Amino acid sequence: MAPMISFRKVNKWFGSNHVLKDVTFDVVEGEVVVICGPSGSGKSTLIRCINRLEPIGNGELVVDGISVNDRKADINRLRQEIGIVFQSFNLFPHMTALENITLAPLKVRKMSKEEAEATGLRLLARVGMPEKANAYPAHLSGGQQQRVAIARALAMHPKIMLFDEPTSALDPEMIKEVLDAMKDLVKDGMTMVVVTHEMGFAREVSHRITFMDNGIIVEENTPAEFFANPRSERTKQFLSKILKH
Amino acid sequence: MPPDYVGKVVIDNLPLLLEGFWITIWLSILSSLISLVLGTVIGVARIVPFRPLRSFGTVYVEFFRNTPLLIQLFFFYHGLPRAGITFSAFESALWSLAIYHAAYVAEAVRAGIQSIHRGQMEAARSLGFSYLATMRYIILPQAFAIVIPPLGNLFIALLKNTSLASTIAVAELLYQGEVLDSRTFRTFEIFTAVGILYLCLTLPLGGFVNLVERRLARAGRGA
Numbered sequence: 001m002a003p004m005i006s007f008r009k010v011n012k013w014f015g016s017n018h019v020l021k022d023v024t025f026d027v028v029e030g031e032v033v034v035i036c037g038p039s040g041s042g043k044s045t046l047i048r049c050i051n052r053l054e055p056i057g058n059g060e061l062v063v064d065g066i067s068v069n070d071r072k073a074d075i076n077r078l079r080q081e082i083g084i085v086f087q088s089f090n091l092f093p094h095m096t097a098l099e100n101i102t103l104a105p106l107k108v109r110k111m112s113k114e115e116a117e118a119t120g121l122r123l124l125a126r127v128g129m130p131e132k133a134n135a136y137p138a139h140l141s142g143g144q145q146q147r148v149a150i151a152r153a154l155a156m157h158p159k160i161m162l163f164d165e166p167t168s169a170l171d172p173e174m175i176k177e178v179l180d181a182m183k184d185l186v187k188d189g190m191t192m193v194v195v196t197h198e199m200g201f202a203r204e205v206s207h208r209i210t211f212m213d214n215g216i217i218v219e220e221n222t223p224a225e226f227f228a229n230p231r232s233e234r235t236k237q238f239l240s241k242i243l244k245h
Numbered sequence: 246m247p248p249d250y251v252g253k254v255v256i257d258n259l260p261l262l263l264e265g266f267w268i269t270i271w272l273s274i275l276s277s278l279i280s281l282v283l284g285t286v287i288g289v290a291r292i293v294p295f296r297p298l299r300s301f302g303t304v305y306v307e308f309f310r311n312t313p314l315l316i317q318l319f320f321f322y323h324g325l326p327r328a329g330i331t332f333s334a335f336e337s338a339l340w341s342l343a344i345y346h347a348a349y350v351a352e353a354v355r356a357g358i359q360s361i362h363r364g365q366m367e368a369a370r371s372l373g374f375s376y377l378a379t380m381r382y383i384i385l386p387q388a389f390a391i392v393i394p395p396l397g398n399l400f401i402a403l404l405k406n407t408s409l410a411s412t413i414a415v416a417e418l419l420y421q422g423e424v425l426d427s428r429t430f431r432t433f434e435i436f437t438a439v440g441i442l443y444l445c446l447t448l449p450l451g452g453f454v455n456l457v458e459r460r461l462a463r464a465g466r467g468a
Binding site for chain 2: 051053076077079080082083084086088090091092093094103104107108109149152153156
């Protein structure tokens with residue numbers, strides 16, 4: 001089976017800063033991959049390349065059979081198949097929770113209003129906040145905003161979901177509600193790439209953990225092996241720091 | 246004969262002044278609408294990721310903002326006919342006012358757009374919206390809420406600037422005042438009345454802008 005996401009010797013620079021170095025990395029359908037690593041290691045950049053929020057420098061990146069940086073690629077079409085959840089939620093502040101969720105199905109997928117709203121309400125119920133349909137983002141907590149953001153991405157029925165540090169901006173007691181919504185997706189067999197420092201989530205539900213440092217994929221391993229027998233010194237160092245607390 | 250009380254000349258000639266008053270209102274409304282649409286397009290053009298359009302927007306803004314409106318007005322009315330393009334006095338005033346103020350609208354809209362967090366653009370593009378659809382549904386609605394105060398001030402300035410149209414004999418408020426003045430020589434009373442009629446438009450407009458601004462603040466739809 002061809003992988004859903006395939007990086008082949010991908011390089012990227014920000015000016016003279018070499019942020020992705022010969023990255024080769026695959027995600028197959030239904031797989032849940034966690035990417036971790038110190039800040040500045042390139043993990044957010046890597047995930048943002050998948051839907052071309054960042055263009056790659058060279059190499060090859062194929063997602064859902066489409067060469068992402070090909071000039072002829074219909075990027076708007078591809079992006080409909082790739083949901084993304086950001087650290088800072090990025091809900092549309094001038095719209096209610098339900099409007100945030102239904103906007104793209106209505107305007108991009110040309111879904112009927114009834115269908116879009118039914119889907120939206122179902123997704124709000126799924127992320128545990130059916131009563132907040134008419135609330136504006138400013139009146140929601142961070143955890144609630146992030147769950148609306150997850151519902152907004154799901155409303156497009158994406159084949160892939162990307163999470164870019166989805167819990168890093170949240171108070172500790174709100175992290176669980178967002179992780180629970182994500183675990184619910186894992187159960188559904190969603191293909192997921194998750195940049196996170198939540199090692200509990202990684203250990204419990206991911207199929208594979210990728211450790212990045214300084215633009216290089218240092219180690220890829222199953223969760224059990226990753227925590228029990230990390231192969232590289234750099235991984236051991238990172239884990240000793242992050243698992244202490 | 247009844248005594249000639251102060252202001253009698255204004256009361257007697259009020260219909261003429263009101264004729265001008267209505268033309269001032271019409272000229273203001275029409276040129277405001279055109280400048281709003283044109284200015285929004287130019288404002289967006291100034292930031293699109295396509296250099297020729299950006300350059301066009303910059304040239305437009307710098308050119309029309311940095312030449313006097315009066316000259317633009319004369320250019321439309323006296324200049325263009327030499328090139329075989331003829332506008333009526335009203336049309337000349339309408340288009341020069343619209344084009345001139347569109348440059349200011351563009352700057353306000355550009356500033357408004359640039360104040361919207363880039364995460365909004367990223368979130369919308371990630372859902373599959375095109376650049377222009379993102380502008381329309383996500384960025385511009387938020388940007389307009391921010392630029393209502395500067396736009397309000399701009400339209401007040403536009404309303405006052407319509408008085409320049411008197412120089413090309415558009416029969417608006419100031420022009421009618423001048424006609425009356427030359428007929429009666431009651432300069433003080435007539436121009437006082439003309440000034441008050443301008444205030445009757447600008448003060449409510451300013452109040453309306455403040456009201457909208459407070460409403461938006463109270464809606465509390467911050468990010």
